[in-house]
Amino acid sequence: MPSDSKIALVTGASSGIGAATVRELAAAGVATISAARRLERCQALADEVGGRALRLDVSDADSVAALAGELSDLDIVVHSAGGARGLEPIAEADEDNWRQMWESNVAGVMRVTKALLPALRRSDAAHIVIVGSVAGIEAYEGGGGYTAAKHAVRAIAQTLRLELLRDAIRVTEVAPGLVETEFSLVRFEGDAERAAGVYEGIEALSAEDVAEAIAFCVTRPAHVDIDYLAIKPTAQATAKITHRAKP
């Protein structure tokens, strides 16, 4: 890796969009640090692309502080850690699910950003990319906990854009629709059949499709900030309105 290459931390790098982003950025010549709770997966990915791996639980302040202690130089942070839990209506809301979604998607972005801003401020081309969602601008039945969290993520991205304007730190929110990853498996607590149903009859985005969009954002010239990038399958118009092939 050339010594002048940019350095990127990717959270949620043990799976899906985060892992694909590590591969995409590494291919673009960026030095990558893969972080998530499943360190063994991050380590395998780091071995594959020639980067570093660190254990990170974004819901744990000590874990975030330990990560920050490891990183003195940093140019790019991609916040991909997060996801949904459950699909129950608010009348039957599971408080633990709501808490976990808030912690991983919302407080996690705050914690990691806050801890890494000193390092980012030392970069002459810092960039924060946050993986939001179509759920950040729409509501759907059963999605209350997740849509509330991703709406909050949208607000955080917009707030950072204002607060970091004078620091010339770029902030981008990439907001995907349906992406076939482990997302639905996690949402439905390992129920593979129910998870597969989410993608039935539709060509969903792949993690690589979203990773390519993220790599496009971070490889623009320093004066170009892609503020918000929505990306959906062609067969998806809104969070819940899709065109599906009949079985």
Ligand SMILES: NC(=O)c1ccc[n+]([C@@H]2O[C@H](COP(=O)([O-])OP(=O)(O)OC[C@H]3O[C@@H](n4cnc5c(N)ncnc54)[C@H](OP(=O)(O)O)[C@@H]3O)[C@@H](O)[C@H]2O)c1
């Ligand atoms: N798939 C979709 O349809 C879709 C659509 C729009 C937005 N998104 C968003 O895209 C992002 C990535 O999701 P994905 O689709 O790639 O799902 P995924 O395959 O389930 O990946 C989720 C990643 O988040 C990490 N993570 C979860 N909680 C964490 C925590 N407390 N600390 C650190 N890492 C944590 C997981 O790693 P560990 O479990 O190893 O920690 C995993 O690497 C999420 O923010 C999700 O909300 C997904």
